[in-house]
Amino acid sequence: MSSQASRLKVIKLGELLQRSIWDVDEERHIEVLKQEGLRVKALILLCPMGCYSLAGDKLIMSYEGCVECGTCRVLSGSDQIRWEYPKSGRGIQYRYM
Amino acid sequence: MNVTSKFDIIVVGAGPAGCASAYLLAKAGFKVLVLERGRGAGSKELWGGKAYAQPLREVWPELDKEAPIHRWVSKERFSLVWGERALTIEYKLGRKVAFTTYLTELVNWMARKAENAGAIIVDEVRVDEIVVKEGRVLGVKSGGDTVYADAVIDAEGVNRLLLEKLGLVEKLNPDHIALGVKEVLSLNPNLIEERFMLGKDEGLAWFVTGDVTLGLPGGGFIYTMRDSISIGLVLPIGPAAKAAEAGLLKEHVSSLVEAFRLHPYFRNLWREADVIEYGGRMTIEAGLKLMPRKLYMNGLLVVGDAAGFLVNTGYTIRGVDTAVTSGKLAAEALIEAFNNGGPTEENLKSYEEKVKKSYIYRELKNHSSIGDVMSDPFFFQKLPQVAIRAASKLFEADYEEPKLIRSFLDAAREEDVSSLKIIYKLGRVVGKL
Amino acid sequence: MRIAVGIKWVPNTQAVRFDPETGTLIRKGIPSIVNPHDLPAIEMALRLRDAVGGEVIAFTMAPPPAVKGLELALGMGVDRAILITDRVFAGADTLATSYVLANAISKVEREYGKVDLVVFGQETIDSSTAHIPGQVASWLDWPYVYYVKDIQVLGDGRIRVVRELEDYIEEYEIELPAVLGIAVRALKPRPVSLYNKLRAKLNKDTIVVWGNSELKLDPRCVGLKGSPTIVAKTIDMPEVPRKKEVYKPRDPRDAARWIVSKIVEDEKLRELLVKKLWGG
Ligand SMILES: Cc1cc2nc3c(=O)[nH]c(=O)nc-3n(C[C@H](O)[C@H](O)[C@H](O)COP(=O)(O)OP(=O)(O)OC[C@H]3O[C@@H](n4cnc5c(N)ncnc54)[C@H](O)[C@@H]3O)c2cc1C
Ligand SMILES: Cc1cc2nc3c(=O)[nH]c(=O)nc-3n(C[C@H](O)[C@H](O)[C@H](O)COP(=O)(O)OP(=O)(O)OC[C@H]3O[C@@H](n4cnc5c(N)ncnc54)[C@H](O)[C@@H]3O)c2cc1C
Ligand code: SF4
Numbered sequence: 001m002s003s004q005a006s007r008l009k010v011i012k013l014g015e016l017l018q019r020s021i022w023d024v025d026e027e028r029h030i031e032v033l034k035q036e037g038l039r040v041k042a043l044i045l046l047c048p049m050g051c052y053s054l055a056g057d058k059l060i061m062s063y064e065g066c067v068e069c070g071t072c073r074v075l076s077g078s079d080q081i082r083w084e085y086p087k088s089g090r091g092i093q094y095r096y097m
Numbered sequence: 098m099n100v101t102s103k104f105d106i107i108v109v110g111a112g113p114a115g116c117a118s119a120y121l122l123a124k125a126g127f128k129v130l131v132l133e134r135g136r137g138a139g140s141k142e143l144w145g146g147k148a149y150a151q152p153l154r155e156v157w158p159e160l161d162k163e164a165p166i167h168r169w170v171s172k173e174r175f176s177l178v179w180g181e182r183a184l185t186i187e188y189k190l191g192r193k194v195a196f197t198t199y200l201t202e203l204v205n206w207m208a209r210k211a212e213n214a215g216a217i218i219v220d221e222v223r224v225d226e227i228v229v230k231e232g233r234v235l236g237v238k239s240g241g242d243t244v245y246a247d248a249v250i251d252a253e254g255v256n257r258l259l260l261e262k263l264g265l266v267e268k269l270n271p272d273h274i275a276l277g278v279k280e281v282l283s284l285n286p287n288l289i290e291e292r293f294m295l296g297k298d299e300g301l302a303w304f305v306t307g308d309v310t311l312g313l314p315g316g317g318f319i320y321t322m323r324d325s326i327s328i329g330l331v332l333p334i335g336p337a338a339k340a341a342e343a344g345l346l347k348e349h350v351s352s353l354v355e356a357f358r359l360h361p362y363f364r365n366l367w368r369e370a371d372v373i374e375y376g377g378r379m380t381i382e383a384g385l386k387l388m389p390r391k392l393y394m395n396g397l398l399v400v401g402d403a404a405g406f407l408v409n410t411g412y413t414i415r416g417v418d419t420a421v422t423s424g425k426l427a428a429e430a431l432i433e434a435f436n437n438g439g440p441t442e443e444n445l446k447s448y449e450e451k452v453k454k455s456y457i458y459r460e461l462k463n464h465s466s467i468g469d470v471m472s473d474p475f476f477f478q479k480l481p482q483v484a485i486r487a488a489s490k491l492f493e494a495d496y497e498e499p500k501l502i503r504s505f506l507d508a509a510r511e512e513d514v515s516s517l518k519i520i521y522k523l524g525r526v527v528g529k530l
Numbered sequence: 531m532r533i534a535v536g537i538k539w540v541p542n543t544q545a546v547r548f549d550p551e552t553g554t555l556i557r558k559g560i561p562s563i564v565n566p567h568d569l570p571a572i573e574m575a576l577r578l579r580d581a582v583g584g585e586v587i588a589f590t591m592a593p594p595p596a597v598k599g600l601e602l603a604l605g606m607g608v609d610r611a612i613l614i615t616d617r618v619f620a621g622a623d624t625l626a627t628s629y630v631l632a633n634a635i636s637k638v639e640r641e642y643g644k645v646d647l648v649v650f651g652q653e654t655i656d657s658s659t660a661h662i663p664g665q666v667a668s669w670l671d672w673p674y675v676y677y678v679k680d681i682q683v684l685g686d687g688r689i690r691v692v693r694e695l696e697d698y699i700e701e702y703e704i705e706l707p708a709v710l711g712i713a714v715r716a717l718k719p720r721p722v723s724l725y726n727k728l729r730a731k732l733n734k735d736t737i738v739v740w741g742n743s744e745l746k747l748d749p750r751c752v753g754l755k756g757s758p759t760i761v762a763k764t765i766d767m768p769e770v771p772r773k774k775e776v777y778k779p780r781d782p783r784d785a786a787r788w789i790v791s792k793i794v795e796d797e798k799l800r801e802l803l804v805k806k807l808w809g810g
Contacts, residue, residue, distance in 0.1 A: 048377030
């Protein structure tokens with residue numbers, strides 16, 4: 001029976017993100033304002049949804065997969081990151097948490 | 098009533114704290130408006146999985162019958178894992194103390210209770226500012242719209258954008274905050290009951306420490322739900338960020354959670370289970386340190402996580418019952434204040450007094466030094482290694498089994514830690530747990 | 531001006547996942563949302579109302595939970611909302627859906643007065659037929675323009691609409707009443723506002739519910755019975771694992787050759803393309 005098959009395989013982050021649901025806003029709610037002084041390594045490894053990544057030396061923030069946890073906000077200054085909650089109930093839509 | 102009419106009370110945030118306040122105040126006949134940024138109450142909530150029932154019953158006596166309870170916790174387990182080895186302790190409870198459920202569901206239920214009691218719940222609306230004039234809170238603002246009330250209850254949770262803006266609290270310190278990262282694994286209830294040796298409606302709460310966090314402060318949790326299992330890791334953000342910068346943490350946190358799911362000691366419990374949801378949320382590590390300078394001001398009360406009311410004992414996180422209790426105390430204080438001429442600063446003082454007399458504050462004080470343990474790498478690296486090594490001497494002896502004390506002393510020596518240090522540290526930690 | 535805007539309550543298809551174990555789509559527990567392509571239509575209607583006055587009425591044919599979607603429209607500033615819901619409407623194809631919607635418009639006219647304009651989204655994310663707006667226009671026998679990016683009210687009972695196509699722009703002057711399909715991303719939808727949402731909560735009659743006892747349509751023309759469409763065959767396309775290769779030739783013709791050679795050499799990819807283009 002297929003439902004009995006083992007699922008003991010590593011799921012990559014990109015695939016894990018497919019398991020959750022967002023209603024993504026057109027407008028970004030988080031924005032990197034200034035990269036200097038940002039704790040880049042920590043942001044990349046700790047943002048649970050992998051929203052932060054490097055393109056060369058430039059820190060890229062993809063707000064689409066953000067779950068609004070606030071970790072990056074705690075790790076940064078308000079002059080480095082603009083951080084807001086999405087409007088109109090958009091963003092992550094948890095169901096079984 | 099129209100949109101510019103004044104409410105008696107505005108509650109910001111339909112979490113456990115906000116819903117408890119709103120429910121009691123609406124039931125007492127006040128005009129209550131609850132503003133929630135999420136789509137439906139609960140859609141932004143994530144927790145581990147276990148709520149203590151008694152404090153909730155004090156607000157909703159019908160809890161056991163009506164609330165979306167998945168399983169009553171009948172077993173508590175603790176495991177120390179290191180490498181291939183693991184040491185587990187289990188306790189079977191004798192009565193219904195706590196239950197497991199999805200917080201998304203529980204909060205949705207709480208919000209419906211408040212709504213049925215007469216509170217107006219407006220979702221999909223983000224509050225941008227608490228409006229203050231001359232030291233008195235007048236209402237809240239969202240976009241260009243302001244709604245007025247005699248009193249505002251701030252129940253915005255741990256990420257306190259509004260309180261920071263108001264200047265009532267400082268920006269969060271990463272050392273006082275932890276990140277929870279979680280997976281929900283769907284599994285047939287029969288398999289859950291068989292594998293965890295549970296009866297129908299019985300649940301298990303499991304705390305895991307050791308190298309599931311790669312030796313970083315923090316730990317793992319496992320909760321059995323009705324037809325799923327919640328697993329995840331909680332990592333204090335300060336030490337984790339430092340480890341990332343020092344190159345000690347090389348992988349993304351999601352890989353740690355995946356390694357936990359696939360850990361040889363645990364994985365067969367849920368080998369067929371599909372990951373149906375993945376996410377993260379912040380929680381409080383050191384509650385007292387988050388407490389605002391004042392829990393109230395003229396026309397404002399702060400409840401729940403926003404006030405730092407979360408008891409983190411190092412092995413359990415109790416935030417929902419404390420949030421509900423603080424919401425209840427705030428409602429009681431407000432009702433008294435309204436009977437005494439209004440929610441002035443003077444009249445709201447009783448809220449802080451009520452909190453200080455309650456179990457929340459005692460518990461916070463009791464467990465306040467757990468932060469020292471949580472930030473001491475010793476407890477997450479050396480100690481588990483010594484314990485596991487000692488256990489391996491006891492249980493993996495081919496011929497001769499050493500005495501308990503001998504195995505411990507040898508393990509300590511081989512791990513290059515003084516046994517006195519261990520005893521001293523353990524003595525301290527036992528006092529703190 | 532009285533403007534009606536049709537919205538559809540759709541499963542958030544972004545979240546519909548393929549289960550490789552069972553070979554089916556996992557739809558369980560997927561919450562529904564307002565079809566994202568309808569938000570620009572709502573925005574368009576609101577802008578017209580704000581400019582020339584009048585009212586905007588949102589309507590949807592859907593099961594009762596779609597009230598959440600109507601609340602969102604009200605939160606954006608729509609004046610009233612109509613939920614068209616009835617067991618007999620269930621199982622409808624686009625023909626039966628548009629028949630009900632067109633009759634709902636007629637009832638709106640009877641209840642609230644003349645409707646000048648009906649706007650729809652371009653298409654839905656769950657079916658994407660883009661049939662509904664055109665069919666509603668046919669039932670009503672009103673003019674219809676599709677892929678609209680901009681509307682100007684001319685004031686003499688006429689409007690000018692702008693369609694922006696791939697390499698040219700068309701402008702039409704049409705007489706009201708009319709039906710329009712608004713292009714995807716034509717306008718950025720405004721967020722839900724506190725006042726609008728609160729107003730909708732405080733006035734319970736901003737949302738009305740119509741079933742077939744109100745619309746009084748022949749049960750043979752609605753729902754499953756009124757739906758001549760049959761699904762002859764569905765083919766689930768297998769999931770194609772993505773591969774990444776970068777080739778940067780100076781001459782674009784080399785790039786073309788390279789792509790063709792990739793397709794020719796990769797047997798799996800070849801099979802997949804053949805299947806996709808010619809159904810196997
Ligand atoms: C990983 C993890 C595991 C946990 N495990 C447990 C556990 O097993 N047991 C337990 O008892 N507790 C646990 N907790 C803690 C518990 O979840 C919280 O303590 C509890 O949810 C706090 O309730 P609250 O009402 O104060 O705040 P929250 O639950 O955070 O609610 C705040 C609400 O306000 C809304 N909001 C915020 N800002 C705005 C705004 N500006 N405008 C409008 N709305 C706003 C939010 O959307 C949210 O709905 C855990 C937490 C985490 C992160
Ligand atoms: C072959 C086929 C068979 C089908 N069989 C069934 C079936 O058995 N059961 C079933 O439930 N569905 C069925 N459907 C789906 C259903 O017919 C369509 O989803 C529905 O008619 C709307 O069509 P659409 O989603 O393609 O909308 P489109 O025409 O792509 O939508 C364009 C715009 O019309 C408006 N609109 C669309 N639907 C509504 C609505 N309900 N209320 C108000 N405004 C709306 C929106 O503004 C939207 O942006 C079938 C569809 C097809 C193509
Ligand atoms: S808020 Fe959380 S999920 Fe969103 S980007 Fe920051 S760390 Fe990532």
